[in-house]
Amino acid sequence: MGNKDDSVFLAKYSAFSPYRLFRREVGFAPPLGAGDALARSLYCGMKPIASWSSEDSNALPTGGVFNLEFSPDGSLLVAACEKKSIQIFDSLTHQRIHTVNGAHSDCVNCVKFLDGRMFATCSDDTTIALWDVRNLKKKICSLLGHSNWVKNIEFSMKDKLLVTSGLDGSIYTWDINSYSECNLVYQRVFHASGLMRCRLSPDARQMVMCTTRGLLVIVHDLNLTTLAQDLHGFKPNMYRLMQTSNQLIPIAAQYDHLFDAKRSQNRIEFICDFPEGNDAEVVSALQIHPLGWSALSRNISHDDRSEWSCIHDIQPVCSARHSAVRSPPPAAAAPPARRARRPPRRPRPRPYRQPRPQATVTPALPEQPGTSALSRRAWAEHRAAAAPRAPAAVPPAARVSEPRLGGDLSSVQNDVWEASITIKQHRMLQELAGRGQGHRNFNMQRIMGINTGIAPPAARARPRARADEDQQSISPISPSTSGQTPRAASPEPEREATKHYIRQNRDRLLYYVEETNEGKGFIKELCYSADGRLVCSPFGCGMRLLALDGRCGELSRCVENFTGPRPMVDVGQSLGHHQDLVVSCKFSPRFHMLVTGCLEGKIVWYEPFSGETMY
Structure with a gap:
């Protein structure tokens, strides 16, 4: 039977018609669009059935x-509650079967099943607890390591490691099969200021992080064993500032190799494209597609007036023509013609020093014979820029959300403050070079580097880049074009300075939708359906179901002829059956069941239902 006949029958019969069942029994392939029609008929009929x-x-x-x-088989539902308890329900009967009061000494934030019987919880008391559903009278053990609220738990089936992240900006891995006298064997594998969430793809081949700076960070070809070594010292916020300012920052540029498309493991990629009108600031919620195709996030705009949910593609692209573009910053203005002079002697590379806190006292510039008024004015401008002052104001979204998002977010500004000082320093040196005072550049740079705690790091030996399609059209940044002191060309190629690039990010945004801006300061956990066709998003005192198109199609078909980011479609009326703000929701992994929870402590179950509701 042809596709035309199939479409006629598909339109004539419902998703559960005898004709459809007969075709399935005799072994015929389902007609085109049958899955979409079935999904739409089920999801559009979701009604509350119990609470x-x-x-x-x-x-x-x-x-x-x-x-x-x-739980993985969908038989149990565990709720993490604000008042230090966890509630366990039978998913099919909707009855509570167990309560653990005082599970933590502060509110419980997250629950993660490791297998059918063991699950982990994390809390604002900075600990993680392991539980066995067969004996909930006592926790298996408590994991100590974080120094601030722990907000997220993931489990890597590939490595058998528990991965946790908190508002201290740290990501830890825990070997649950190891035992010691005091704690499990654990390791801090990464640290980033302003870290909010850390998620793993289902196959644990990718890690996605979101921050309070409106940035998503992807780690492709994830290797948790070597992650700490590969990303040691890498600061995403500083590298992002280098991208936006298009000004080379030596401390950040030395990690350019992490973005190389040819890296076999732990390759970094940034996502920072958001829909028009969404100046994303705090990316508070993050989920991964059940098949690892995309990342679903919810963010608060910089002006704290709107919230948005976005879907970004996170699949790795191995082709060279799709690799991240590397662009040099604008070169410094050429100095006016003057008589040739011997270039200044280049000193030895100074080791990187840990930046001092913002209360550093700026030393005065001693008066020296021959110091021009221009140099003194430039130094005065620098002292004004680097003078001790109050940290930059925390964005309104982060400030309002302090009771839930974190206690002290001042550390978010540290690496950005360091980078901004470096940018001002380089721009000042370029201006001095353009005015014919390049011979004083090195002394000024040396003094500024000591004062701000940012000294150029030692040049690292880098492998020679292979000539391919991606690198032939890219021009490197030499030290002379990045505001550093020029030097005479060396006859020995192996002594040339290391070449750096500023990576530019690809557009990854697929779908978006604007949310209601209610309940400022609380994280609203949105989720994918088990088949990835639908998104459930908390919406005020209820929730709404969003699809990529009106047919509830799969992502793979919806982006075949992708022409640009598109808004998501509301497949049904918004369901509001709570008396307070909804902050969590979850689809069952086995059944067409949805559960939502609110700040009042009420839990509501939804299922496809036709007829009178039982709610």
């Missing part, structure tokens, strides 16, 4: 339901 709250069951108050997690 639970501590008030109805005469239990201790639970506070807000911050996270919901199903």
Whole structure:
């Protein structure tokens, strides 16, 4: 039977028609669009069928339901609650079967199942706890290592490692199969200022992080064993500032190799493209597609007036023509013609020094014979720029969200402050070179480097780049074009200075939608359906179901002829059945079931239902 006949029958019969069942029994392939029609008929009929709250069951108050997690077989549902407890439900009967009061000494933030019987929880008390569903009277163990609220837990089936992240900016791995007298064997594998969430793809081949600076960071070909060594000293916020300013920052540029498309493991990529009108600042929620195709995030705009949910492509692109563009910053203005003079002697590379805190006292420039008024004015401008002052104001979104997003976010500004001082320093040196005072550049640079704590790091030996399609059209940045002191050409090629590039990011945005801006300061955990066709997003005192198109199509088909970012489609009416702000939602991995939780502590189950609701 042809496709035309199939489309006629598909339009004539419903998703559960005898004709469709007969074709499936005899072994015929489903007609084109059958899966979309079935998904739409199920998801558009989602209705509330049951609910639970501590008030109805005469239990201790639970506070807000911050996270919901199903067991791998979908039989159990665990709720992480604000008032230090976890609630466990039977998914099919919707009855509470166990309560653990005082699971932590502060609110519980996240739940993650490691297998069918063991799960982990994390809390604002900076600890992670392991539990066994067969004996919940006592936790298996507590993991100590974080220094601030722990917000996220992931588990790598490939490496058998637990991965946790918190508002201290650190990501830790825990070997749950190791035992010691005090704690499990663990390692801090990465640190980034302003880290909010850390997620792993289902096959643990990718790690995606989001920050309070409106940035998504992807680690392709993830190797948790060598991640700490490969990314040691890398600061995403500083590298991003170098990209936006188009000004070379030596401390950041030395990590250019992490973006190389030819890296076999732990390759870095930035995502920073958002829809028009969305000046993303705090990316607070993050989820990965069930097949690892895309990342779903929710962010708060810089002006704190709007929230957006976005879907970005995260699949690795191995082709050279798709690799990240490397562009040099604009070269410094050529100095006016003057008589040839001997170039200044280049000193030995100074080792990198840890930047001093912002309360560093700026030393005065001693008066020297022959110092021009221009040099003194330039030095005065630099002292004004580098003078101790209050840290930059925390964005309104982060400030309002302090009770939930973190206690002290002042560390977010540290690496950006360092980079901004370096940019001002280089631009000043370029201006001096353009005015014919390049012979004083090195002394000025040396004094500034000591004062700000940012000294040019020692040149690192880099492998010679291979001539390919990606690198033939790229021009490197030499020291003379980045504001550094020029030097005479060396006859020995192996002594040439290391060439740096500024990587530019590819556009990854696929779909987006603007959300309601209610409940400022609380993280709203959105989620994918088990088949990845639908997105459930908290919406005020309810939630709404969003699809990529009106047919509830899969992502792979929706982006075949992709022409640009498009808004997501609301496949049904918004469902609001809570009395307070909804902050969590979760689809069952096995059944067409959806659960939502709110700040009041109420949990509501939704299922496809036709007829009178039982709610």
